[in-house]
Amino acid sequence: MMTMKCPRCRRGNMYKDSNPFRKLKLSHIFNMHEHCPECDQRFDMYEPGFWYGTGYVSYALAVAVSATTFVAWLVLIGVSFRDNRVFYWLGVNTFLLIVLQPWMMRLSRVIYLYFFVKYDPNYKVNSPQKLHTD
Numbered sequence: 001m002m003t004m005k006c007p008r009c010r011r012g013n014m015y016k017d018s019n020p021f022r023k024l025k026l027s028h029i030f031n032m033h034e035h036c037p038e039c040d041q042r043f044d045m046y047e048p049g050f051w052y053g054t055g056y057v058s059y060a061l062a063v064a065v066s067a068t069t070f071v072a073w074l075v076l077i078g079v080s081f082r083d084n085r086v087f088y089w090l091g092v093n094t095f096l097l098i099v100l101q102p103w104m105m106r107l108s109r110v111i112y113l114y115f116f117v118k119y120d121p122n123y124k125v126n127s128p129q130k131l132h133t134d
């Protein structure tokens with residue numbers, strides 16, 4: 001999942017350029033293949049608003065990242081009410097969330113699609129999944 005591969009065959013790349021940071025434009029970050037290059041699974045599921053649900057996924061991701069950095073901060077640096085260390089964490093965490101944004105936006109789509117498309121070891125024989133209309 002972390003390698004942004006197709007959920008069905010786990011081989012084909014979902015994104016045309018594997019580096020989301022190469023160009024910081026939405027059109028580049030979301031530059032996906034329409035179909036999996038390996039198994040022909042369609043990625044947008046025929047529905048124009050299909051990706052709206054990814055907002056919740058990226059929110060959950062942001063919370064998960066924040067929780068992780070907070071625990072790491074707690075262990076490595078420590079948090080106290082007597083000084084400003086917790087605010088440094090807040091700053092570092094905010095910075096990290098901004099920097100990771102392109103990657104998180106992509107990952108949230110990948111995670112979202114994994115809810116809908118099941119892994120199929122016989123993807124070469126079976127036809128791609130159809131989940132909604134058509």
Ligand SMILES: [Zn+2]
Pocket residue numbers: 006007008009010011012036037038039040041
């Ligand atoms: Zn595939």
